[in-house]
Amino acid sequence: MPVPLSVLDLAHIAPGQSPGDSIAGSVALAQQAERYGYRRVWYAEHHSMPTIASSAPAVLIAHVAAHTSTIRLGAGGVMLPNHSPLTIAEQFGTLDAMHPGRIDLGLGRAPGSDERTTYALRRDPSSAESFPQDVQELRAYLAGESRVPGVQAVPGAGSRVPLFILGSSLFGAKLAAALGLPYAFASHFAPQALEAAVATYRREFRPSEDLDAPHVIAGVNVVAADTTERAQQTFEHVRRTFAQSLFGRGRTFTEAEVDALMSSAAGMHVESMLSCSAVGTPAQVREQVEEFRRRADADELIVAHQARDTEERLRSAELLAEAVQAVPAS
Template sequence: MSLPLSVLDLAHIAPGQSAGESIAGSVALAQQAERYGYRRVWYAEHHNMATIASSAPAVLIAHVAAHTSTIRLGAGGVMLPNHSPLTIAEQFGTLAAIHPGRIDLGLGRAPGSDEKTTYALRRDPAAAEEFPRDVQELRAYLAGQSLVPGVDAVPGKGSRVPLHILGSSLFGARLAAALGLPYAFASHFAPQALEAAVALYRREFQPSEDLDAPHVTAGLNVVAADDEQTARAAFEHVRRAFAVNLVGRGRTFTEAEVDLLMSSAAGMHVQQMLSCSAVGTPAQVREQVEEFRRRADADEVIVAHQARDTEERLRSAALLAEALESTPVA
């Protein structure tokens, strides 16, 4: 593929769809990505969200890995404040033992939930303040150099599962630079600090045993379709659903109420959140993706193929890959 491209699969549960059907769609998307030469597929940890089936990334990765052969799979990311570093080292060490050379581990500081869900997870809201220390503890387990005397991650010890720091602010950029780790910016839903964070990361990067030069991955929403009208209709559907999920938290809205929502301040906020998006025909999307990569100063673009259903998502993934001169693998 002429541009290093990966997939962020949000494991959407569409209206009328079961979680099992959503996960089957995730398998199909990963298989499609593997055929077309995408670099990796990542899954994000979210909790208490009726439209997302990726609350247990390690379990989902294990299932998808069993139905694919070569593509890298990982978390984009695990929200480390929700877990102990040892538990995550064991989980991803197990994955790496089963699927050597195919597992990534992206780490985020946000809890990925609201206050009630944080309580249900039995997590201390202040745990996010320990994120830098927890990353280093986790990294040491995976390197076989435990910082906790007498405690090793088994499996996990010495696996050196590649770590990536996720973020949408200068905090993650500065931490990734200080630790000499790859940095992934969540511009697909929080684009405000993209350029500043990437510039800081590149400027302050310190080489490490894991990485000798900066590596930036930037998130982009993509809706590619055979014609522009279909693509724009699908993206409008996504925008409306995003607004409802952001504001409604389980409420049911009429179409008229959604119209009002989209014209409100909340609707304008959603539009800004999704401003890093490429929508249109393959030729249009290719141009937008390449322009985004230049603006983001990214080494790799990770795309969330937004769509109304699995078939549209698979078609978008294929069209984008073909537009970037990829050839399906037999």
């Protein structure tokens, strides 16, 4: 049976694009994912990043949901230290009220920003320490069983919007297992602890009202193209762009400077971060994705379709779906 596929969309703002262009591309990608049988599309919360337009996942989800019909949409994830549990319960309760049965809520412990952005968000840097308690408070609001006397999420109470714990370490794996929630591992950019975290989660999982057996989602980068050469050219562009974003601190590099960066220790670090990637023609990508699923012991794969522009991203989503799931266009 083909492994279920989902999409992770960071709403990339490509050179020459506006945020509006990027969001229009996200709508097109979700429509493509719906057409080709993907299970869900998630949007990740990032702040103060010039190339990413998904800083407000709930707003983006509402817009995309209004332009799609059946595919599940959610956060992958909301960085809970940046928000109060009640605020997130109300936001996602509102989304569920508007689009019942289609909304997911993935929760991360990282702030998703640097110290200056944390200040601009008016958040306490130590708030990540209360992540387990905040998850349980949020879960209670959505179940209509508030832990704060006299306070309830409206909308949200009783909606039981599905929760997912996101992570890239044993901390998230252990928490998801203890709470009986699905676990999504960020192997698309932080793969080092993948096998250990998944094994820990499966070993320590305790069934809950929400989930009776472990469910692992693993992230993987995919560049599917009509030719191997085209796919490799696109992935090289992605690697170079990622390196500039990671180490450039907002400045523009010359091509020679990027060459030097990629041949340095920094370049090796980027290679390690993007090691969970499938690149090539549909047949090549299918083989690589299946091998990754076995390695990750995953029940579902969430795919970051890496590309230079929206057209390439849509084509990659189409080719992967046809190769792995053999789902024809309607």
